[in-house]
Amino acid sequence: MATSLSRNFGGVQAVRSADLKVPVGERRALIGPNGAGKTTLFNIITGELAPDAGKIEIFGIDITKKTVQERAKLGLGRTYQISQLFLNLTVEENLFLAAAADQGMEFHFLSSWRVRSKLIQWAHRSAEQVNLTPYLSQRVSELSHGLQRQLEVGMAIAMRPRLIMLDEPAAGLSPSERLILAGLIKGLSREVTLILIEHDMEMVLGIADWITVLQRGSVIAEGVPSEIRTNQKVQDVYLGTIYA
Amino acid sequence: MILWKDRRQLVLEAIAGGLLILLPFYAGEYTVTTFVRIIYFGFLALSVGMLIGQAGMISLTQTAFFGLAGYVIGLLGAERDMPFPWRDLVAIGAVLVMALTFGLIAMRTHKIVFLMITLAFGQICWAFAQQNTSLLHGWAGIRGIRPPTIGGINFNQTSNFYWASLLIFALGIFVLWLLAKSPFGLALNGIRENPRRMAALGYPVYWIRVVAFLIAAVYAGVGGILATYNTGIITPTTIHLSRTIWVLLMVILGGATYFWGPVVGTAIAVWLDVLISQGTVRYNTVIGVIFVMIVLFLPEGVLSIADSLGEGGSLSPLRRLLDRKIADKR
Structure with a gap:
């Protein structure tokens, strides 16, 4: 390699x-x-x-x-030694941004991102893998350091x-x-x-x-x-x- | 960010909407004109507020787009008799071209450098408007600009013009609301929070910011068109730095991180302006003191009152942005 x-x-x-x-x-x-x-x-x-x-x-x-x-x-996905998260967004939004990263979604203007069920599903599945399902709608800044580290791994997974x-x-x-x-x-x-x-x-x-x-x-x-x-x-x- | 939470709120909003639509029937002409002012400054405030709240960019160029649209309407409409809607479309086109030119340069920078470069752009436009006598008539500006008559409806009439403005404003707010909920809006929020991570995820951060700047510029431009029709005159004073600062204050007053913040801030600021200037000639001093009080006691804007009633809030993104700015300077 x-x-x-x-x-x-x-x-x-x-x-x-x-x-x-x-x-x-x-x-x-x-x-x-x-x-x-x-x-x-x-x-x-x-x-x-x-x-x-x-x-x-x-x-x-x-x-x-x-x-x-x-x-x-x-x-190739990676996590960061110092968490690089979107602190004022929710866990779900963080994971969605990771899941949607290569989907060319960023220039869709008038439809809600919440209707992208495939990407939401990916985001939710990564949340499940890092035990963050109960925190999906919480802001990242409100999570403990440990949960933030879990999300950091979840972000990498969400990019598949x-x-x-x-x-x-x-x-x-x-x-x-x-x-x-x-x-x-x-x-x-x-x-x-x-x-x-x-x-x-x-x-x-x-x-x-x-x-x-x-x-x-x-x-x-x-x-x-x-x-x-x-x-x-x-x-x-x-x-x-x-x-x- | 939520338009309506429950039935009661829906009813309240319907009543507010009804009151706004019926305004010319029960209020005097001066009140209606004041609401028109709230609408066109509201567009400008939405332009500034969207960049701050959604994308974390404090731009001091937005007033220049407001003025540019007004100047194009004046030059083509009042001086060269280009009919509606062509002059208006050319005005928006000009705003887009200038926003793209500025945006391609400014979006290479962040934070304090971005603030400075947008300040420079704004000042260049103001200086040009003031010093160019051959085309823009220097400080005298362009006068005699009138709104069009479309399909037999004369928009010179205050109430007609008010309704048209209100309709465009409602449409503008609705589109902005859709944008805020869209994948584009979420990507902008991601850039506000952590541009480096967004880039690492593979998002075209630079272009997303450029597009946001273009959209915001169009909002400022639409406000500029309405303002110019309403006042019938466009001068360099329109794009003076003090106006830029005033709009920034309106946005902070309402709460830059709230969807309705810029609109609420504009409504309060314009009415304060009207009411206090009736009472004293030193109205600017009074308004200044009120602004200082609000920034001291409600640093996240008037709308944060509603929030703090509901929950124990945390630091708003804007507050953190400003804190970070101060930290950068050190």
Whole structure:
């Protein structure tokens, strides 16, 4: 999927020819200590940063040169580390805007958006998947941080992507909220491929099928959670610093 | 945003509508003329209010569109005898062309820069109108503009003109209401709340804003046409900055985030103007003090009274917008 990607910031090599191959339907986690290049790699894949070298493909299509919007049309969805929601709109309106994003609805002037039953249905189904059905008519600004994080995932689902990139979905959540969110991410359809950056090791070990460990821009280990947990190299560079 | 919630409200609105339609039968000519003023300034306020409330854009160019439509009517109608409805259509066309030109530039900017650039556009138009003597006659403007006679109905007559204006106003409000409920309206709200996320979702944020600017400009233009017919004169004073500020105040007075806010604000401001100027020559001072009081005690507009009676409200989008603006400046 991503081959020998590199990206420099000034003199710093943030990502050094990293390779990442994620099979369809997999839940992949990217982990590594701060400054390992996770976010840079993530942003290269979502299109917010251009790589200095290397190639990115999703579902067999070369997207290296494509814009964020073009990638979204090809089925790449993402969530944001800091929630990017429409705070003064309702949950339903937020989800509708995500569901209608590629439908060319924005220049329909005189009919109500509420009559778009197919899109409303998509929006409601995504609300159901992230446990937000009871909050559909509530303003997002009135929701707790935990529910807002759930909506952030729901927004990505509403766009019906084939690949969702989750950028620290549990950022700022309490332990109990983390459990809810982890359960909900685990429950997502296997038709969707997930790539996840997350600091919470318990969450990563619980969700991921396969873990890629980055250090100083390079992949230093890959494997199933149980392997990564016992990998000496990984424990030295990452887990050791936390669980020492 | 809701036109009617229940039967009682429907009845109240029907009575209000009836009273408005029958106004010329029970009120004096001066009252009817004042209502005509409320209608054409109402169009201008809707133009400003729609951009603020729906799209989060504070534009100071809208009065220029109001004036442009008036000038075209004056130039083509009064000076070159172009008949109705052609001069009116040309006026709206001119407004669209100017709005597109300004919009393509202004929509590249946001927030405080947008405010400044629309201020500059407005000032350019005012300066041009005042300094151009060959075509626009400088500060003297164009006089002797009269409304047409259509199908034997003479719209020079105050009551006829009032009914026509009222009909156009009702139509304008209805269309705006449809717009607010449409996918386009929701997309505008999304842009107001978070333009970056809208862009990331794949929405053409720039073009949605341009189209909103065009629609708002047409509302200002229609108001300008009605105003020019009513007063029979168009001068640079019409598009002076103080007028722009006054309209902005009307919108804030009524409540920019409320659908009816601009209309209510206009009605109050115009009547205040009329009533207070009868009592004192220092009416501007009195009106200024009233505005300050309202902004202090009802920062979300007069209509927020109705809201706060119903529920414990939260910060309105406009309030947050202004707060953010202040934060930007720091």
